[in-house]
Amino acid sequence: MRAPYASDPATARGRQVREEESNFRSCFQRDRDRIIHASAFRRLKHKTQVFVEHEGDYYRTRLTHSIEVAQVARTISGALGLNPELTEAVALAHDLGHTPFGHTGEDALDALMQPYGGFDHNAQAIRIVTSLERHYAGFDGLNLTWETLEGIAKHNGPVTGELPYALSDYNAVHDLELHTYASAEAQVAALADDIAYNNHDLHDGLRAELFSETEIAALPIIGPAYAEVDATYPKLDPTRRRHEALRRVFGVMVSDVIDTSRALLAASGAASVADIRANGAPVVQFSPALWADLKQIRHFLFTRMYRAPSVMVKRAEVTQVVEDLFPLFLNDTTLLPKRWQPDIAAAPDKTHVARIVSDYLSGMTDRFALQEHARLFG
Structure with a gap:
């Protein structure tokens, strides 16, 4: 039995772009399924948890970690009478914004991005699900419900003070009420x-x-x-x-x-x-x-x-990879794939170019970043 404080799909706040809802799945189920089918979710298979992905077949990656988080979250959510589909959607999406090489890669990219607004993986997850996933005809991103976006943005608590640009930009057009706590489902995640x-x-x-x-x-x-x-x-x-x-x-x-x-x-x-x-x-x-x-x-x-x-030896190695690739791409954007060139051409200034380069670099898997570094630097 659902608790009175559980998130109810029947009273959800909806999506930024209105869609006809499914006859077979609740809006939160559709959010969860869209996240599972997202390119960014698949790439988590080759992104570091602690050990660089290729160091061993049995170590956790961001993908296996996210699946384990979702399993735990479903159990707790069910025991508390909450909505398991919303809980699972937030749990599966919580690490979508991670760079290659885990927190080491994030630290390196954040330092490089300081002149352009910094980098934060939670904010980047919002950028991915609202803009960078481009597969649907009617909208950019996944067009998730307000409740799922809220959970991704502030599952760790209210977001106050100076906001990461990726979160600030989206919140300006779709208020996620960042000053409040998120739903109990997001807190479970x-x-x-x-x-x-x-x-x-x-x-x-x-x-x-x-x-x-x-x-x-x-x-x-x-x-x-x-x-x-x-x-x-x-x-x-x-x-x-x-x-x-x-x-x-x-x-x-x-x-x-x-x-x-x-x-x-x-x-x-x-x-x-x-x-x-x-x-x-x-x-x-x-x-x-x-x-x-x-x-x-x-x-x-x-x-x-x-x-x-x-681990520290490997951290130093992969930090160097990020520190080499970012300025190379920033100073020669023709090195980015063709599908990124329209965004580059439309960028009004170097700050926006840097953010596009950050989107590209942060989306890389461990192995692709290492391959590109070897190709470009020998």
Whole structure:
């Protein structure tokens, strides 16, 4: 049964370009399906999560991460009586704006784009779904509902202060009410992102041998999970033991969010999705105790994985790729593919040219960026 504060497709605010709705799918289902079929979504297959995509077949990419986020988000959304289709749409779209090489590529591109408005992957996701996907006859982008766009833009909370240009430009013509919290569905997608990467980064870090199971067993949540597995399944082979322990870690995080958020939703007195937006604080959260434990785990991952010497060497290499390609394309836009040339020709100034170059470069996959760098620089 849906909660009164769940987003209802029957009362959705609609799309920027009016369309006749489907007889078979709700508007949020159509949003989810359009995202899945988008070119930008397919490209996530070859974009870094932590490890550069070609470093191993078993490491997560942005695509597998997004699928895992959507799975977690559906579970939590269903338990809280929310709309699972809207939750899934936001979860699947939340990383569409990422550059090649993950946050390393984003940091490099943001630094290069500072004279032209900077770069932000959440804002870029809005630019992709409202402009850069160009497949439909009646509009640019995917023409998603207001609720899905709102969720993509502010699933991490209200967006205030100086806005990234990609978000500011769109918000000027289609107000996403950036000063408020997003729907509970979008808030679920944000927490599902945290759950997914905390869990799978432990998996990937162990597989890469950046740390050991003995080391992570000293951490909160993880240690008790290993102890439970050892008590239940003594002498289990190492691969199964790892999987059983980390799936329990996963379960602890999901259960905590569900229990904590049920209490917060009840305490809020929310009777509509408008009440959720006006609540003044997120209604989907970890408990303070679990959040304190997760901060310890995140600190461990930061020092032992995200800033591991081998990862830092690769970060330096791929940063150089971005730093080489951006000025090359900016100073010689004829190097961009033909389909980008009409936009370049219409650009009124260098700032807009730089933003088009940023669109092109940020859309590259890891492998294509490396191939282009090798082709152009030898």
